[in-house]
Amino acid sequence: MCGFLVLLNEAARNRSPSLPDPCTALAHRGPDASGHLALAGPGRRAALHFRRLAVVDLDPRSGQPFGSPERGVLVYNGEVYNAPHLREVLRKRRVRFTTEGDTEVLYELLLQPDARRLLDQVDGMFAFALVLPDGRVRYGRDRLGVKPLYAAADAAGHLVALASEIEPLRAAGLTGGADPVAVAQGAMFLWTPPPRTGWQRVSAVPAGTVLSRRPPAYDEALTWWRAPVLAPATDIAAAVRASVARQMRADVMVGLLLSGGLDSTWLAVELLREGFTGPAFTARPRTVVSGTEPFEDDAPYAARVAHRLGLPLAWVDLDVDVLRRIPELVTTMELPFGDPAAVALIQLSGAARGQATVLLSGLGVEELFLGYERYQAVLLLQQLPAWTRPTLCAATLVPAPRRYRGRAEKFGRLLQLGARDWSWATQAYYSGREWAALSPLVGLDAITERHREVAGAVLDAGGTPLAALAECDRRLFLPGLNLLYGDRASMRASVELRVPFLGEQVVAAALGAAAEEQLRLGDGKARFRAASVASGVPQFVARRPKTGFGAPVRSLLREHGDRLWTEVRRSPLFDDLFDRRTADRLVAEHVHGRRDRGLAVFGLLCAAVWWERNAAGGAGRTAEVLSGYETAGAG
Structure with a gap:
């Protein structure tokens, strides 16, 4: 590397x-x-x-x-x-x-x-x-x-x-x-x-x-x-085993990132079969994470997996105050970026550097084997008769329980769009109407052009909407988000991150089946999951629901958002590109608990830091405000 x-x-x-x-x-x-x-x-x-x-x-x-x-x-x-x-x-x-x-x-x-x-x-x-x-x-x-x-x-x-x-x-x-x-x-x-x-x-x-x-x-x-079209393969387990065996070879110490989720647990199982003796790094929050956040703590699962497999753990205590780490995130990623999951990998890589030069990660499985919730939504949409969509759209307007409100709103937006737009809309943090108000200078067509181009090519060739979404994720989302932050976060600490589930054999096994064969309604990446259990992954891991990185973005912004936003809203980003009053309303919706806009607001904070550094010609006031603010209990 x-x-x-x-x-x-x-x-x-x-x-x-x-x-x-x-x-x-x-x-x-x-x-x-x-x-x-x-x-x-x-x-x-x-x-x-x-x-x-x-x-x-x-x-x-x-x-x-x-x-x-x-x-x-x-x-x-x-x-x-x-x-x-x-x-x-x-x-x-x-x-x-x-x-x-x-x-x-x-x-x-x-x-x-x-x-x-x-x-x-x-x-x-x-x-x-x-x-x-x-x-x-x-x-x-x-x-x-x-x-x-x-x-x-x-x-x-x-x-x-x-x-x-x-x-x-x-x-x-x-x-x-x-x-x-x-x-x-x-x-x-x-x-x-x-x-x-x-x-x-x-x-x-x-x-x-x-x-x-x-x-x-x-x-x-x-x-x-x-890159040529790969010959289809059907044996996922054999492909994973061969890829792990190849990628654990190095002339330096190799470590594992273990979350206790399905993907990293399968890596651990296969590594131990190959005689792995390196360290396994597991993250845990340094401070208590609010119970209102939509994720489970990985640490208990990782500890249970390690005990079951007899794998010693190296615990890494994470500073979960991701607001204060936004300037570091923006510097490390270089491109406009706002996913707080990268903050965890930055810290894990830094902690691992003294013990391992290579880390193995489970990145890439969700995109290859269709594990995200959005695949379930599009699979359901393409199975629904067109005449049912107006009724379902009306139903999504009925207030849902807070836990499901965001999903219901997004599904309602999908019902109003055509299949060519589903690929970008499943990943967007704003509706078309909200975006028009926030961004009068850069329209929706400009920012969704690449998604519609990739999805349209699949649909025009006779592919299904689910196949179009999967292709968009492989060509855009995977390199633009997960692989980007995997590379930048690890290399910032001079650590090489390897991704065995993206080896050629595993890719051939993934692409050897139609998109619809990879999952079932209510069971994302079902084909991959079945192969993992047959290979020795414990059932308690296989049954665990997928969650994201446990950064308390939503609760941090509800507690400190008003104070921080008073300063951040002065950023030239809201003079040059985005509408300040619309951004004020979005922040207020979240801070006052009317809607969960936590990740959208986090994205605006990241954009403000990026714009000040790269377009406005200086380090910027926003970076200083975020780096220096104090919060009780932040570690």
């Missing part, structure tokens, strides 16, 4: 040797070593900068940039889990290796005449850039976008830089201005759908794609490789 920056032409030429290391902003991604190489040819230049977190083959010979100007130079972030197999394939072609790492395997693979076919066989998470002797640049990401990669372009659309994070692009003055649409998406969804990033000249490189550009202009991007 590493970080890199590639500068091209003028961006590379303008770097003075006296300037600081342009990869300083990526030091957390690679504290173990750094490397730099300048390349030049007729009318072209490239500067490759790299930071290394040594995980596999700790020998300095596996450092980067890797290769030579005569053959090509590679910078690469990630892990190729089946590198031993691919190494043998290449050795049979008389390729001679000088290291034991996966970097050299990927490098030699990419230089083969049939490199595209060989890349089809890679099981791993990766983002790379390869500069060939003639100056061509090939760059891309793994199938699902586990590893990040960003491309900066100039005003004419010419590629000028590639980077693992956005901060080094900002430091080089290559990002352009803030993108209001992305900031609006961050408020609506609490994450930014790719390829937007928050900056007008920076985009996320598409997942599952390798692009190629030619010098000297680096203008036209040609698709050189696209």
Whole structure:
């Protein structure tokens, strides 16, 4: 796991040797070593900068940039889990290796005449850039976008830089201005759908794609490789077992994130089968969490699982005051973002760093095997005759018990929309009418365009609304939210996060069944759940309902929201982008208990910090207010 920056032409030429290391902003991604190489040819230049977190083959010979100007130079972030197999394939072609790492395997693979076919066989998470002797640049990401990669372009659309994070692009003055649409998406969804990033000249490189550009202009991007359709697999348990066995290999200590939920418990079961002896990290709140929050505490479940499996636990006491941690969250995520779940992983990763360099996580199961509640809603909607929808819509207007009020309101909104809009509406924190009042400058069509594009392609091809939602989640939600915060939160602490449930074998098992076969009404990810129990996951875990990270956002805002909002509402965000009076009403609804708007308000606080830092030209008053406020019992 590493970080890199590639500068091209003028961006590379303008770097003075006296300037600081342009990869300083990526030091957390690679504290173990750094490397730099300048390349030049007729009318072209490239500067490759790299930071290394040594995980596999700790020998300095596996450092980067890797290769030579005569053959090509590679910078690469990630892990190729089946590198031993691919190494043998290449050795049979008389390729001679000088290291034991996966970097050299990927490098030699990419230089083969049939490199595209060989890349089809890679099981791993990766983002790379390869500069060939003639100056061509090939760059891309793994199938699902586990590893990040960003491309900066100039005003004419010419590629000028590639980077693992956005901060080094900002430091080089290559990002352009803030993108209001992305900031609006961050408020609506609490994450930014790719390829937007928050900056007008920076985009996320598409997942599952390798692009190629030619010098000297680096203008036209040609698709050189696209992740192939996987052959369907039916045995989920065998796929999980093989993926865990591959991903636990490392030359450093490997740990487990254990919540006591279905996904992490299955990881624990399989790891123990493989002789796992590393630490298992479990979070518990440092202070008591309000009983009015819509989640259960994970800690008792994790303790019960650990006792059942004989697995020692390393407890991490979390500061659950996520309001005070918003500035840190915004800095770490870089993109417009507002999901408080990332705060827990930031703290877990920081606590784990002294004991493990690699952490295994259950991220990705919900999107692959359809575990979220929204899949249940869309499955029900597509089964309902159209004539029943007006009656049901009217029924949702009847006040529901507080616990179910938010779900009833969202389901009522879905009943009023067509299938092409269900994918974005299931993830939105505002109705269309509310959004029009809050955001007069950035309309609903602009922020939902990407969702409707992806969902529409599935529906136009004859797919079901549930299949359209699942495709949106795999292509947008998974890389834009969960994988983004998984990467940023762990790498901020110089820890590599691996996701065995997103290994190629498991993805093949997930996509080998239709969306409707993955779940039943009232039983999300039913197919996955059955396979986990057959593999040894205890029934008390399998029957446990899914809950989110236990951050008391709602109760914290009800207690402190009025005081904080008095200051936050002065943010230039509410002069430049959002309507201040509408935001006042939303906050008041939540603070006074009329509606649960906790996560929507949290998203506005995050957006205010982001806007002040990146569009208004300073650290901003909002960050200072949130970082410094005092609350009784905050730990």
